[in-house]
Amino acid sequence: MRNGPAVRRRKLGEELRALRHTTGLTSREAAATLGWHQSKVSRIETGASGVTPGDVARLLDAYGVREGQLRSLLQTLAGSASGGGNGWWHAYRGLIPPQYRDFISLESQASSARTLETSVVPGLLQTADYARAVTRSSLDGLPSAQLDSLVEVRLARQSVLRAPRPLRLSAVLDEAVLRREVGGPDVMREQLRHLTETAQLPHVTLQLLPFENGSYIGLSGPFVIFSFQTTSDLDVVVLDHLTSSLYLERREDLEAYSSAFRTMQAHALSPERSLDLIARIGRGGREEPADRPRGASCPTVPQSTQPDGAAAAGAPG
Numbered sequence: 113m114r115n116g117p118a119v120r121r122r123k124l125g126e127e128l129r130a131l132r133h134t135t136g137l138t139s140r141e142a143a144a145t146l147g148w149h150q151s152k153v154s155r156i157e158t159g160a161s162g163v164t165p166g167d168v169a170r171l172l173d174a175y176g177v178r179e180g181q182l183r184s185l186l187q188t189l190a191g192s193a194s195g196g197g198n199g200w201w202h203a204y205r206g207l208i209p210p211q212y213r214d215f216i217s218l219e220s221q222a223s224s225a226r227t228l229e230t231s232v233v234p235g236l237l238q239t240a241d242y243a244r245a246v247t248r249s250s251l252d253g254l255p256s257a258q259l260d261s262l263v264e265v266r267l268a269r270q271s272v273l274r275a276p277r278p279l280r281l282s283a284v285l286d287e288a289v290l291r292r293e294v295g296g297p298d299v300m301r302e303q304l305r306h307l308t309e310t311a312q313l314p315h316v317t318l319q320l321l322p323f324e325n326g327s328y329i330g331l332s333g334p335f336v337i338f339s340f341q342t343t344s345d346l347d348v349v350v351l352d353h354l355t356s357s358l359y360l361e362r363r364e365d366l367e368a369y370s371s372a373f374r375t376m377q378a379h380a381l382s383p384e385r386s387l388d389l390i391a392r393i394g395r396g397g398r399e400e401p402a403d404r405p406r407g408a409s410c411p412t413v414p415q416s417t418q419p420d421g422a423a424a425a426g427a428p429g
Contacts, residue, residue, distance in 0.1 A: 122159035123346050123361065124189045128168070129157040131175045145174045165190045185221045185340060200268060207261050211357045215350060216265075220272060223341035224280035226373050229334045232294065233303060234283055235266050236273060237310055237318075242303045243267065245295030273313065282317045284376045290320070290393050304394045308387060319380035320389050337369055 132142055132153075139157070143150040155161040156171075163171075165187040172183055188199065201208065201216045208216075219225065219236075227234050232246055243266040247259055254262075272279040290307075293300050311318040336350045349360040349369045360366070381389060 121162055124163070124186060125157040125159040127186060127346070128171055131172070131177060135175045137175070142171070142174060146170055163190050181341070185346070188217050188221045189346070201265065204261060204265055207258060208265060215357060216269060218338050218348065219269060219279070221340065222279060222338040224282070224339045226282045226337040227334070228284050228373065228376060229289055230286045231289065231334065233285070233289055233307070236270050236281060237283065237307055238266060239299070239303050239306045240267055241295055241299045245299055273310070273316065278315045280315045282377070284319050284321060284373070284380050287320055287322050287389070290390065301394060304390055308390055311383065311387060317383055318386055319377060319383055320386040321376065321380045322389065325379055335369060337366070337373065
């Protein structure tokens, strides 16, 4: 388990080393092509030192990599690994912490995201008023200008759902998320309407875990699994804590959380029944439909990797 930038550096280095191997170049030959010392290439490939997006572009040119999506992903990872980058979020670098910038850079390049939320509506699905209410309650006393900027960041992230190649989002929400009246009844009414509308997008799957299901895996905290179309070696699990986020890169962690998410999807209401429940909650109804599979058992996420905190408004979510 490492922090985000360290994970990015190591995985980026591994990918660049693999690309070099496909060209048949040694690290010495690659360095000579670029006019670098061999040690620079070695440090980049082992993750011992960071690398700028510009240097990644030069390496990719030397290795004959022309595929646009892969180039964009690796250059974005270079920016997030060094805490920099030139994405739209760079303008907010003095306001949002490096871990949040890293999270946004991953989200912007991922092909899919699977997320469990137990406390609040996921950031990609929040309305402006809901995001403002969550941020205000989490960061008490925040100046109004900073509050507005954090809400802008939250809303700007949602562009990944409207992009030409949109993020495929699968979200499982505990029913408590929608029962918790954030910002008052008018804000929640609009939030529920927005959830219903967004769930109609072909690349968005929204499911609810009703109260009647009782305890379930993941109840201890939210998580997000990012996957990348170009290479699964860059997939990562993000766990939210009160003041920080943890990034899990081990294959066994990815498999454990992926298995847990599949099980939660199976235990959750179908997307259609989930929309029925959202409508019922919006009308003030209390009954919960029951269409979960019977007799299914939940796997156990290793105790050492279970999250034990909640996301802060300025952290991923």
